[in-house]
Amino acid sequence: MSEQTRVQGPASYFPSIEQRYGKPVSHWLELLASLGERKHAEQVAWLKAEHGMGHGHANALVAFHRTRA
Structure with missing residues (x-):
């Protein structure tokens, strides 16, 4: 995958x-x-707390979710 096509940000x-x-x-x-x-x-x-998710994963999901809203 080239630098131009690599997914960046929370979606990574x-x-x-x-x-x-x-x-x-x-x-x-x-x-x-x-x-x-x-x-x-x-x-x-x-x-x-409810799903045992690590901080980085939880933060990435929330950040992505909030940019879509």
Whole structure:
């Protein structure tokens, strides 16, 4: 993969998130959407506490989710 086609930013974590937690990214984004208007840090903390997700993975999902909203 060349430098120009390499995925960057939060989406670069998606393959490892799917592999580690066994669910597609769409699953996690749907869960985040169901949380409503919680703050970024609250969403990250929820993924970590309720789903055992690491901070980097949770933060990447929340950051991506919030840029889509």
